[in-house]
């Protein structure tokens with residue numbers, strides 16, 4: 001009887017910690033957690049979001065200064081899609097990753113700390129990056145011939161979002177979750193991420 005209770009308590013504790021550690025695999029401690037930098041005000045979210053007086057046009061209660069750059073787009077003779085200048089969530093990402101806006105330019109302040117000059121700095125030349133900010137529809141899948149037909153305007157397949165039919169940085173990356181490495185939506189082991197959309 002007593003033993004049964006202890007086992008039940010132990011099982012409950014294991015379940016509790018399992019559930020807890022799943023939700024703990026969030027942004028804290030990731031490369032998007034700037035709370036250890038003096039300029040962050042020791043907070044995590046406020047570098048990118050604010051509960052009040054946000055940039056309404058940018059959406060997502062955005063608090064970071066936006067890039068004003070004009071980008072060189074991906075182009076190729078076999079591309080069926082028509083990428084445009086970065087929009088939506090991609091523009092939010094590029095507001096640090098293009099290297100033109102300081103990391104600490106948020107909440108109306110103009111910062112001085114830019115993203116390090118390494119492979120995480122994509123720059124304003126996106127011609128050597130996977131295309132973004134284009135419509136991925138059933139028609140595109142047909143035209144290309146080796147793409148998964150998207151389930152809806154908001155989803156390719158489970159876990160891979162579209163943004164009003166658009167492929168954006170957020171289709172492949174979850175800005176808040178380092179679980180799969182490189183903030184990827186799913187692990188790319190065996191190129192599993194690529195194969196969510198490409199039937200190669």
Ligand code: HEC
Nearest residue numbers: 027032033044045046047048049060089092093170175176
């Ligand atoms: C480095 C910038 C950055 C930081 C830091 C950040 N976010 Fe976000 N957040 C984003 C971006 C970019 C989006 C839009 C992502 C998308 O739509 O794919 C977003 C979207 C959201 C959304 C709406 C969409 C969703 O995923 O539910 C919520 C809620 C949110 N963030 C909460 C938070 C909270 C809470 C924190 C702090 C614990 C935080 N964010 C920290 C960049 C950030």
Ligand code: HEC
Nearest residue numbers: 031047092093096103115116120169170173175181182183
């Ligand atoms: C507030 C600035 C900021 C915003 C906004 C931001 N990032 Fe980052 N991101 C960084 C910094 C700084 C790093 C670390 C770069 C380094 O390692 O030198 C980083 C790292 C990354 C990495 C590499 C992670 C790794 O484990 O190596 C990825 C992938 C990434 N960001 C994607 C995104 C995407 C996608 C978005 C938008 C949804 C985004 N970021 C928005 C600042 C930002």
Ligand code: HEC
Nearest residue numbers: 090093094097119120121130131132168169171172182188
């Ligand atoms: C089609 C999927 C896809 C899209 C769209 C995409 N990425 Fe990535 N990204 C990846 C993958 C996969 C990796 C990991 C590459 C690796 O591990 O070598 C990555 C890596 C990165 C890194 C880390 C690079 C490094 O070497 O440190 C950054 C930063 C990044 N992405 C930012 C972005 C931003 C910003 C956008 C939008 C402008 C974007 N990504 C759009 C798939 C994508």
Ligand code: HEC
Nearest residue numbers: 076078079080081136144156160167171172193194196197
């Ligand atoms: C969210 C869905 C999605 C994911 C994930 C994705 N792609 Fe794509 N990719 C596309 C779409 C849609 C196109 C545009 C195809 C076209 O226009 O014919 C494209 C274009 C490309 C192109 C350019 C094709 C051309 O004709 O120039 C290459 C190469 C490519 N993707 C490789 C990859 C690789 C490698 C990965 C994994 C790291 C990946 N993609 C992940 C959707 C995706």
